[in-house]
Amino acid sequence: MCKQLKDWEKLKCSEASLLWKNVTDINAELDLMECYKISKSQRFVQTLDYLSKIPHWIQRLEELEKVVEMEIFKVPHSEDDWLSKAIRILKDDSMKLGQINNFFDYLDRNLSNVNQDCWKLIKELSDAEDFLSFLKKIAEHDIKNLINGVDDHSDERLIQEDTVSSLIQVKQFLFPLMNKNMEAISDLLKELLNVIKKNHTLGEKIALCNSSNMALQNMYNNIQNRGEVTKEKIKNAVLNGTFTFTRDQKEDKCLVSLQYPSKSNVKYNLSEILDLRGRALLIAKPKNSVMVNNKEAEMSKDVMDKFVAQ
Known part of the structure; x- marks a missing residue:
């Protein structure tokens, strides 16, 4: 030799x-x-x-x-x-x-021009195809309120808040790329480099989300499955609800509650109101992506928007 x-x-x-x-x-x-x-x-x-x-x-x-x-x-x-x-x-x-x-x-x-951080991002993306498909599926929803949409007594609380926070950031940076018209591999590399300049730890966040992919999907699907019950609650809150504001002099703070006529005489505190609002944002899609086929659907959309705005 x-x-x-x-x-x-x-x-x-x-x-x-x-x-x-x-x-x-x-x-x-x-x-x-x-x-x-x-x-x-x-x-x-x-x-x-x-x-x-x-x-x-x-x-x-x-x-x-x-x-x-x-x-x-x-x-x-x-x-x-x-x-x-x-x-x-x-x-x-x-x-x-x-x-x-x-x-x-x-x-x-x-x-x-491809630096080490960009290669790390590429590696994590290559391992996360199922997670990225899930990300695209939920892209139309405002997932910033995903944390509020998790029921206090559900298994989803096992997911750490920083995982959901990472999901929000990953969506913020990657979703625009999914809608880009890229004509060559060089275009993709250019976009990934731009992303990594804005957030050099994005690869780590993708890895974290990918490791909790099924838990995130289960959490999201469970919230979606509760959507119809949530819609009814929000409809009652918007059409028949009364907000009550009181001042706790001893604690020196303001309290807010929401109540509407029902068999169980439901009353929501601020935390529960925020939870409902988070679920409403998950259910409501951006206006430009909603196809309104009937008056009932249009009313449901209006009710969601009114509740979120309150």
């Missing part, structure tokens, strides 16, 4: 990898081979450094390809674009050491 390294440019990467696998200090290894008069040129050292990073780059590019192929981003991708070609070249055992530097120059032209 040492004799082959004297003519290193013609050596296949697969053969060179057998010798240089797990080598952490290339210059120290070359010093040990000094008696064989093997080249220690900067180009050769750089080539060996690239060789050691090929598995890492294959993993990175495959993660990027997985994100590109996600239906939610709708980025054009083919077997002939630079990403597909790069993955094929890196996996090609017949590539010669003499070709590596030129290849990584080509790769750098497409990825020169």
Whole structure:
């Protein structure tokens, strides 16, 4: 092998990898081979450094390809674009050491602006396809009020508040990307870089949400299933309810309650009113996305808006 390294440019990467696998200090290894008069040129050292990073780059590019192929981003991708070609070249055992530097120059032209935080984001996105599909499903709802929409006695309280807070931030930054018209992989990378500049820890927040994906979905679905009961409560509150404001002189604070005629003589305190409001915001969709098919649906939407505004 040492004799082959004297003519290193013609050596296949697969053969060179057998010798240089797990080598952490290339210059120290070359010093040990000094008696064989093997080249220690900067180009050769750089080539060996690239060789050691090929598995890492294959993993990175495959993660990027997985994100590109996600239906939610709708980025054009083919077997002939630079990403597909790069993955094929890196996996090609017949590539010669003499070709590596030129290849990584080509790769750098497409990825020169992608920093470490952006690669972390890409990795977390590639592992979170199910979570991202859920995120798109709930995108029309105001999930800032998701915490208020969780019943105090339900299992959803097991979800930490910072997880829900992370979900809100992830939606804020990623949902606009889902509606972008991206014509190339470079467009997606540009958008991800812009996102990471605004929030460099977004990858960590996606990882947190992804680890609690099923719990978040169950929480959201449970709240949605309670929607019809909530609508009836809010309808009664808007049409027949009375807000009462009192002052607790001993505690030196104001109290508010809501009550409407019912068999159980329901009365809500401020915390319960905020809970209802949070559920109303989850149920009500933005006006421009609501298709009103009948007067009942229109009335329900108006009732929700009035209650939220109170």
